[in-house]
Amino acid sequence: MGSEPGGGGGSGSGSSGSGGVGEERRAALLRRITEEGGFAYVSSAEKAACGDLRAAEAAREMAWEQLHSGPWHAVVPAWRDAYAMACLHVAELRAGAGDRREALRALDMGLIMGGPLLRGELDAAVERIAAEGSEKRREEEEKGDAERWREELAKNQNLEEVLQALPKKSLSCKIIEKRSSMSLETFISDHFLRESPVVISGCIDHWPARTKWKDIEYLKGIAGDRTVPVEVGKNYLCTEWKQELITFSQFLERIWCTDCPANLTYLAQHPLFDQIRELRNDIMIPDFCFAGGGELQSLNAWFGPLGTVTPLHHDPHHNLFAQVVGRKYIRLYPASVSDDLYPHAESMLHNTSQVDLDNIDSEEFPRVENLDFMDCILDEGEMLYIPPKWWHYVRSLSPSFSVSFWWSAMSPSSSERT
Known part of the structure; x- marks a missing residue:
């Protein structure tokens, strides 16, 4: 059976696109999306790169629609990369506003559904944002969770x-x-x-x-x-x-x-x-x-x-x-x-x-x-x-x-x- 949600960026590999290399990748991707007629996406992505969160969310939504416009195997690969780029923009802006959880969610969606082009950048962003919150304890975590977990795993039906x-x-x-x-x-x-x-x-x-x-x-x-x-x-x-x-x-x-x-x-x-x-x-x-x-x-x-x-x-x-x-x-x-x-x-x-x-x-x-x-x-x-x-x-x-x-x-x- 098909496993479309699991068929995204996980299959790709890449390095962290820092500096000029990363910019070149993104610029080439935007040119490719322009060739596919995604002018509105390109406009929103450019605004997102300048710090516009609403534009970043709009670009992500446009790419999402392209991912669901037909069978998964028929999706133009560039749109998967475009979705990953939009997720990166959203995550960077959410993290800058102190919304760590929404930033991680955006990055995970990029990893699950996005293409391989920006995989290295997604991984690096996850590592950075996750590390920023590693010392914070989740307030909603119940004290009895660990013990309940051990008891459940220890159960053994006859x-x-x-x-x-x-x-x-x-x-x-x-x-x-x-x-x-x-x-x-x-x-x-x-x-x-x-x-x-x-x-x-x-x-x-x-x-x-x-x-x-x-x-x-x-x-x-x-x-x-x-x-x-x-x-x-x-x-x-x-x-x-x-x-x-x-x-x-x-x-x-x-x-x-x-x-x-x-x-x-x-x-x-x-x-x-x-x-x-x-x-x-x-x-x-x-x-x-x-x-x-x-x-x-x-x-x-x-x-x-x-x-x-x-x-x-x-x-x-x-x-x-x-x-x-x-x-x-x-x-x-x-x-x-x-x-x-x-x-x-x-x-x-x-x-x-x-x-x-x-x-x-x-x-x-x-x-x-x-x-x-x-x-x-x-x-x-x-x-x-x-x-x-x-x-x-x-x-x-x-x-x-x-x-x-x-x-x-x-x-x-x-x-x-x-």
Whole structure:
């Protein structure tokens, strides 16, 4: 499934455009926008550069409209860069007026939706503005948050409760093999070349994230005021499903709110580590991701409460799914049974099954009932290797922080959902 909000500036790289280089970039961009007929945008951007906040907001709105004028893939790249430029102007002027939170929000929107041209300037501005407020404590932070967070993460459902919540026949077919501290050579010969799933333990225990991400004060201090895209609803196939932009602190608060599935909030398939670089320092790329001489194609965060579900689907890449905090149930079907899983016909969902594993309609989808599958409960500190095109269903069994590493030796398409 497409992930348009996550497909912005995170894929680009650049240096901090200071001095003449930065001015040259901006001038060239304005010339390009003029060629695209964006005369009103250019006029507003020039006023914004002179300190006019209203003009900066107007330029941002004009660029935003261009980003939503048609399918995401059809957006003229220069307009993505123009949106990033407008976000920079807004942030600089908001920060100058002492409005740190709105400045950070503007920068995050530039990182999420903007192009790569001014990525270095956005990163530098985030670092500067975030540092200015690093010694200030958030007045609204409740004293009991840290303790409540630790208690919630420590909860562990017993196996009977887990099985009652899982799809039919779970843990009754073939359990995915688990291996400890596997060598790269063994992984390649026994699993990568054979495209055979495996759970690997003992390889991410050294990640700082294994302890730091259990500390809510650390997470709020690093990312609390940053804006992130989240999904709200049972899953992306439901009619009530929607996307929102909220602060990371607001997202952490929503992790407790699991009573109503319609309000379930999931930070899913988002390049969070490109956006918030401090969190990137808490994880490392496993050597397994270089198997086959391929290159890492995508690094995404999957953060959410108990009960999040990713429907049965497949992806085009090799996938190493690391469970950093909490645990998840994962079911796999091989690519060879794709037709028996009734993929959606429409192009946007062609990699997603019509079958709801939580409530299988045997009359409509009769071939699913007797299919063999592999499954497991992926515990904290473990990684699951999912070969390309293998169908997988994922359910969180606790508040959960996961990281997925996609890699491929082929030229990838980044439009599929993990």
